[in-house]
Amino acid sequence: MNFKTELTRKAKQVDQALQSFLPPEDAYPPLIHQAVRYSVLGGGKRLRPVLALASAEAVGGDTAIVLPAACSLEMIHAYSLIHDDLPAMDNDDFRRGRPTCHKAFGEAAAILAGDALLTLAFGTLAKSDGAAPECIIKVIGEVAFAAGTKGLIGGQVVDTLSSDEDTDVLTLEYIHSHKTGALYRAAARAGAILAGASHAQLAALTEYAEHLGMAFQIKDDMLDIEGDEKVIGKPVGSDQKNKKATYPALYGIAGAREKATQAARSALAALELFGGEADFLRSLVQYVINRDF
Amino acid sequence: MNFKTELTRKAKQVDQALQSFLPPEDAYPPLIHQAVRYSVLGGGKRLRPVLALASAEAVGGDTAIVLPAACSLEMIHAYSLIHDDLPAMDNDDFRRGRPTCHKAFGEAAAILAGDALLTLAFGTLAKSDGAAPECIIKVIGEVAFAAGTKGLIGGQVVDTLSSDEDTDVLTLEYIHSHKTGALYRAAARAGAILAGASHAQLAALTEYAEHLGMAFQIKDDMLDIEGDEKVIGKPVGSDQKNKKATYPALYGIAGAREKATQAARSALAALELFGGEADFLRSLVQYVINRDF
Numbered sequence: 001m002n003f004k005t006e007l008t009r010k011a012k013q014v015d016q017a018l019q020s021f022l023p024p025e026d027a028y029p030p031l032i033h034q035a036v037r038y039s040v041l042g043g044g045k046r047l048r049p050v051l052a053l054a055s056a057e058a059v060g061g062d063t064a065i066v067l068p069a070a071c072s073l074e075m076i077h078a079y080s081l082i083h084d085d086l087p088a089m090d091n092d093d094f095r096r097g098r099p100t101c102h103k104a105f106g107e108a109a110a111i112l113a114g115d116a117l118l119t120l121a122f123g124t125l126a127k128s129d130g131a132a133p134e135c136i137i138k139v140i141g142e143v144a145f146a147a148g149t150k151g152l153i154g155g156q157v158v159d160t161l162s163s164d165e166d167t168d169v170l171t172l173e174y175i176h177s178h179k180t181g182a183l184y185r186a187a188a189r190a191g192a193i194l195a196g197a198s199h200a201q202l203a204a205l206t207e208y209a210e211h212l213g214m215a216f217q218i219k220d221d222m223l224d225i226e227g228d229e230k231v232i233g234k235p236v237g238s239d240q241k242n243k244k245a246t247y248p249a250l251y252g253i254a255g256a257r258e259k260a261t262q263a264a265r266s267a268l269a270a271l272e273l274f275g276g277e278a279d280f281l282r283s284l285v286q287y288v289i290n291r292d293f
Numbered sequence: 294m295n296f297k298t299e300l301t302r303k304a305k306q307v308d309q310a311l312q313s314f315l316p317p318e319d320a321y322p323p324l325i326h327q328a329v330r331y332s333v334l335g336g337g338k339r340l341r342p343v344l345a346l347a348s349a350e351a352v353g354g355d356t357a358i359v360l361p362a363a364c365s366l367e368m369i370h371a372y373s374l375i376h377d378d379l380p381a382m383d384n385d386d387f388r389r390g391r392p393t394c395h396k397a398f399g400e401a402a403a404i405l406a407g408d409a410l411l412t413l414a415f416g417t418l419a420k421s422d423g424a425a426p427e428c429i430i431k432v433i434g435e436v437a438f439a440a441g442t443k444g445l446i447g448g449q450v451v452d453t454l455s456s457d458e459d460t461d462v463l464t465l466e467y468i469h470s471h472k473t474g475a476l477y478r479a480a481a482r483a484g485a486i487l488a489g490a491s492h493a494q495l496a497a498l499t500e501y502a503e504h505l506g507m508a509f510q511i512k513d514d515m516l517d518i519e520g521d522e523k524v525i526g527k528p529v530g531s532d533q534k535n536k537k538a539t540y541p542a543l544y545g546i547a548g549a550r551e552k553a554t555q556a557a558r559s560a561l562a563a564l565e566l567f568g569g570e571a572d573f574l575r576s577l578v579q580y581v582i583n584r585d586f
Contacts, residue, residue, distance in 0.1 A: 023442060029450045032442050083408060088400035107381035108453050111404065115376060116442045118408065122415040123437030126430050133426035137419050140433060144416030149316060149325050149409045157322045160401050 003283035007050065010063075014049040015041070017067045018074060021124050035105040035113035036120075040078045043096040043233065045293075047216070048073040048183055051284070052191035055205050058271075058278040061195020065130040069139055069190040072121040073183060076147050079117035080156070082110050089160060090242055097233035118147070131194040139190045146186035155179030159244065167245035175245055176217045177210070184213030204270050208281065211267035216288045218260040221246035222253065223293070231293045260289050296576035300343065303356075307342040308334070310360045311367060314417050328398040328406035329413075333371045336389040336526065338586075340509065341366040341476055344577070345484035348498050351564075351571040354488020358423040362432055362483040365414040366476060369440050372410035373449070375403050382453060383535055390526035411440070424487040432483045439479035448472030452537065460538035468538055469510045470503070477506030497563050501574065504560035509581045511553040514539035515546065516586070524586045553582050 018040055023033045049070030056066040085092040085100040086107065093103050102110035125143060128136045145151060155178030162171055188209035192202045223232050224239045225248055239246050247256035267285045271278045311333055316326045342363035349359040378385040378393040379400065386396050395403035418436060421429045438444060448471030455464055481502035485495045516525055517532045518541055532539050540549035560578045564571045 027442070029442070029447055029454070031454065032446065032450045036442070079408075083404055086404065088404060109450070111376055111379065111381060112446055112450055112453075115372075115407070115411065116446050118411055119437055119441045119446065123434055123441060126434035126437060133430055136430055137426055141416055141419035144412055144419060148412045148416060149320070149322070149329070153325065153405055153409050153412065154322055157325045157402070157405055160405075161322070161324065 001279055001283075003280065003287065006280055007284075007287065010050045010053050011046040013053070013063070013067070014046045014070055014074065017071050021068070021071050021075075021120070021127075031105065031109055032112055032116055035101055035109045036116050038104060039082050039101045039113060040075060040117065042098055044074070044078070045291075046074060047284075047288070048077055048187040051184060051187040051209065051212070051281075054280045054284065055188040055191030055197075055209075056195035058205065058274055058281055059192055059195050059197040059201045060277065061191070061197075062130070065128065066191045066194050068124045068128045069143070069194060070187070072124045072143065073187045073190070075117045075121040075124065076143070076152070077183060079114040079121070080147075080152055082114040082117070084156065086110060089156075090238075092234070092238065094234045097230075121147075128194065131196075135193050135196075139193050142189055142193075143186050146182040151178055151182030151186075155182070162245055167250070169250060172245045172247070172250055176214060176247075180217040180220075181210055181213035184209045184216070188212075200273060204273055207270040208267050211263045211270060212285060212288060215260050215263035215267060215285065218247045218256055218263065219289050219291065221248055222256055222260070223291075225253065227292065233293070264289050294572055294576075296573065296580065299573055300577075300580065303343045303346050304339040306346070306356070306360070307339045307363055307367065310364050314361070314364050314368075314413070314420075324398065324402055325405055325409055328394055328402045329409050331397060332375050332394045332406060333368060333410065335391055337367070337371070338584075339367060340577075340581070341370055341480040344477060344502065344505070344574075345480040347573045347577065348481040348484030348490075348502075349488035351498065351567055351574055352485055352488050352490040352494045353570065354484070354490075355423070358421065359484045359487050361417045361421045362436070362487060363480070365417045365436060366480045366483070368410045368414040368417065369436070369445070370476060372407040372414070373440075373445055375407040375410070377449065379403060382449075383531075385527070385531065387527045390523075414440075421487065424489075428486050428489075432486050435482055435486075436479050439475040444471055444475030444479075448475070455538055460543070462543060465538045465540070465543055469507060469540075473510040473513075474503055474506035477502045477509070481505075493566060497566055500563040501560050504556045504563060505578060505581060508553050508556035508560060508578065511540045511549055511556065512582050512584065514541055515549055515553070516584075518546065520585065526586070557582050 022037055025034050025037055027033050052066050052070040053063045056063050082101045084090050086102055092100055101113055125140050155175050159175045188205040192205045227236055229236050247259055264285045315330055318327050318330055320326050345359050345363040346356045349356050375394045377383050379395055385393055394406055418433050448468050452468045481498045485498045520529055522529050557578045
């Protein structure tokens with residue numbers, strides 16, 4: 001397996017499915033559908049949906065069954081970025097090398113586009129087909145939990161509240177494990193559950209995803225300092241500007257790099273019970289900590 | 294059956310269930326849970342959840358099975374009010390006799406509280422128990438559709454866009470049938486589907502709910518002109534201030550009243566195939582067009 005080829009193939013599969021799940025741009029009222037498609041289809045690494053597909057494969061499942069759930073996670077990710085970027089939140093003007101949604105479509109449309117994507121995510125989950133109905137309901141419940149106040153939103157609340165003051169290690173870990181970790185975890189679990197994973201497989205993939213999410217977020221923090229603005233598509237130094245809690249701020253660059261390496265090692269260790277069917281997930285770990293965007 | 298007693302009983306049942314589905318105020322991070330509970334538990338007529346319960350009863354079903362779905366519709370209604378009230382949208386300061394969510398908790402918390410309620414609505418739907426899993430998934434899909442860009446959000450987009458210009462009858466009907474009608478329709482259908490309605494019963498309740506929603510919205514438009522500020526809990530004349538499309542603006546007060554009466558008559562006619570088990574739904578029509586808040 002060539003990892004890069006396979007990653008591109010999976011991301012393309014996700015993009016095609018997203019195209020079909022998102023209403024066309026000219027569907028009435030067009031403004032909202034333009035804003036939605038602008039935000040979802042304008043780039044992005046598709047790591048959450050790819051993780052869902054790869055988790056299904058690791059347990060011998062059919063990725064077609066997982067596509068709606070995979071796309072729903074990308075929609076939730078896109079909605080959270082739109083709302084995070086709003087003037088009342090992080091007030092960011094650029095994302096993925098283009099104006100943020102509210103800069104391109106106005107604040108009201110951006111609020112509603114985020115709402116629309118969150119809603120569509122659950123509508124798409126309900127279109128899951130081929131898995132046991134009980135499993136689909138379980139996944140909907142888990143995704144709602146991961147996206148809610150004990151997950152993604154909880155992380156965002158603490159992140160927004162703590163921006164103007166010194167942040168300790170526990171708060172930083174809360175923010176990262178909730179704002180990023182929860183959706184990574186839900187992605188792996190959704191793929192595994194819909195593909196019929198055993199308890200042991202599900203537990204292993206859950207642990208893997210938690211460490212992968214942590215590695216991803218530490219790397220994200222580092223790219224905000226070391227990255228190339230043209231490659232990452234947003235201004236470097238925005239975390240510092242917004243006084244965000246980050247790993248490099250608390251541990252220094254070298255300390256943060258060591259933390260990322262540790263998280264990567266733990267992610268790999270969690271895959272011990274799998275054979276070659278988890279090789280893509282293993283390569284994904286290296287990709288996440290070595291990427292430059 | 295005494296309608297008022299029964300309405301109070303059902304609303305209380307919904308309030309108790311909401312109390313249990315909403316995280317406690319002190320759950321971490323507390324700010325978001327305070328904002329969520331402030332917005333959902335601070336009044337409201339609970340008409341959508343009551344409609345879901347009464348629709349289940351009309352087809353001989355158990356209302357306990359429908360409670361999670363009923364509460365999810367109230368959460369979606371509450372989220373839509375929070376986001377509609379935001380400065381970038383209608384910029385309203387008062388709702389239900391108290392400061393709006395962003396006035397009480399700040400804009401960032403209000404955006405996130407709306408997001409949290411929308412997310413929790415689907416998590417709560419996934420907790421539906423006692424109905425066939427296929428029916429639960431169908432209801433989740435229908436609620437997502439009703440709350441999405443072809444429903445609630447679509448209505449809000451057109452409403453926001455059309456506020457500053459003259460609105461024709463078709464646009465007004467689009468706004469009302471989407472912004473209000475879609476959730477009424479979803480409420481009746483959710484109750485009926487989870488309670489095992491026949492095709493004919495489901496079709497009849499769907500038609501009933503569409504007319505009821507229309508009657509409700511016309512009455513709402515009229516209360517914004519004729520209502521008592523202290524009773525309705527928000528400033529009278531806010532539609533005119535925001536240049537909103539309304540029935541009285543297009544048809545005059547007498548014309549709007551006639552439209553409401555027509556919608557009420559059509560709602561009652563849709564219930565023809567039901568006997569006494571739909572008496573509550575019949576009284577609900579009168580309540581909706583005669584209410585003073």
